[in-house]
Amino acid sequence: MTDAGPLTATTAAHSTVDPYARRVAASPVRFLYALNPLAKLAAPIPAMVLLVFVRDAATPAAFLLLAYAVLLMGVNFTRRLAAVLLLAVPLSAVVIGFGFALWTDASRVDQSVVVWQIGGWTMYGGALAVGFATGLRLAAIVALTLIAGLSTTGPDLVRASVQQLRVPYRIGYTALAAFRFVPRFGHELDVIRQAHRVRGAHGGHGPFAAVARWFGYIVPLLAGAIRHAERVALAMDSRAFGAHPDRTERHLVPWRVRDTVFVLAFWAVSAALFAVFFPWGLA
Template sequence: MVATSQHQFLYALNPLAKVAGFAPAMVLLIFVRDLATPAAFLVLACAVILVGARLTTRLLLLLLLALPVGMLAIGVGFSVWVDAALVDGSAPVVEVGGWTLYSGALAIGFATALRLGSIIALALVGGLTTSGPDLVRASVQQLRVPYRIGYTALAAFRFVPRFGHELAVIRAAHRVRGHHGGRGPFARLARGWGYVVPLLAGAIRHAERVALAMDSRAFGAHSTRTERHLVPFRTRDTVFVVLCLAASVVIFFVFFPWQLP
């Protein structure tokens, strides 16, 4: 697992604990229509990430810039598309000719934006601090997911960065040989087709090597398989799940208006 300090506790938790802790809240947030409940979960998720994850410039830009800007764009966009007949009883905010933006439309739009933003932030708690191999190992060891499915999916997932590396190598080879081409759309299309064939050939060769390596290790020959790296579910994982569920219950009972829209 990823080495971490005592102040970055999220990296030391079992990946399934980070999923189970906030999964019920993420499902229930789909049906929430108020502003306070998703806002409270958004604050909670950001606080957990800022306290328990390694603070980098990329992480801060994601939480403090990209996520708010995205929510603002979604809120404004959904507000504009709300049917005015549904909210014409609320106060008008903007009037342009025969079109009026009502405060009720803004409330609906930004409630949707907050709901989506809070779900994304809760997903980032585990997504930013969990590696793909650890998630697969935890699923196989704790959830009893067949290792044939887990490690096959992991092998397929690892094709993506390899494709990126091979594409960079192919582009570099084209530049070395002077295959710059023009700058028009047809030139770009021709360059793209020039990348496809070697990229597919490299993918086929890599798939064959992976298949041979898995066969040589008797992958799939037995119903179970020994694990070199264990991802145990410890007491601290249980405590984290209980605390997350308790916080979710408190937020729903304190902020959520218990009435149908």
């Protein structure tokens, strides 16, 4: 009973530092969490590749709606997801659309309608069409990547790559160990900030005080990173990591029938959308 407190505290600390340690708890209705990570990557990749070569606005808009429908049905609807889908992606598409409209060569669209004119500079409707088509295309590609990004954890992606794609586990788990350094750095930086705040080091306001504070964070952060890297290396060596051609998996990520059904269904819907809009023309 005496060890329960420290053990619980250690577990809580690790659950805070490593957001990829366990799966997301979700309703069975949210089907994306139950799919193989490779299925969620393979399904939208053909559409993402073909969207690079389209130039109209209707096709990426249709795929943007498709990605939104899959996300709203397949993942937990949170405030962050709402902010991304309803604010960040549309706003980015509008900003990119205006930016590309300004960069469009006016000599190629000077036969279109004049939207506004300031002095010798003219904004044509054709330039706006090109810009917003580009913004929609990029927004659709980003939304399709979110299908896997919002419902997949790092360990599951590594396990699926090792088990289904036959990626050498030395590469997969080494990359995963390096990837987990990022939340660890965030935790250690927070601890260093609290320690400096308690000691009253590098106080004050203004840009020079901020620069002094950040320089004070560098040395202890690097020292902590080196200690953490040494501990990870010793832990991997003690478990004979890399000594054998394969390793036993405690947690399997199988490819099931539902993964095949999802991939084929997504490919069929994507092909139907491209066939309906056919953005490349026949001329």
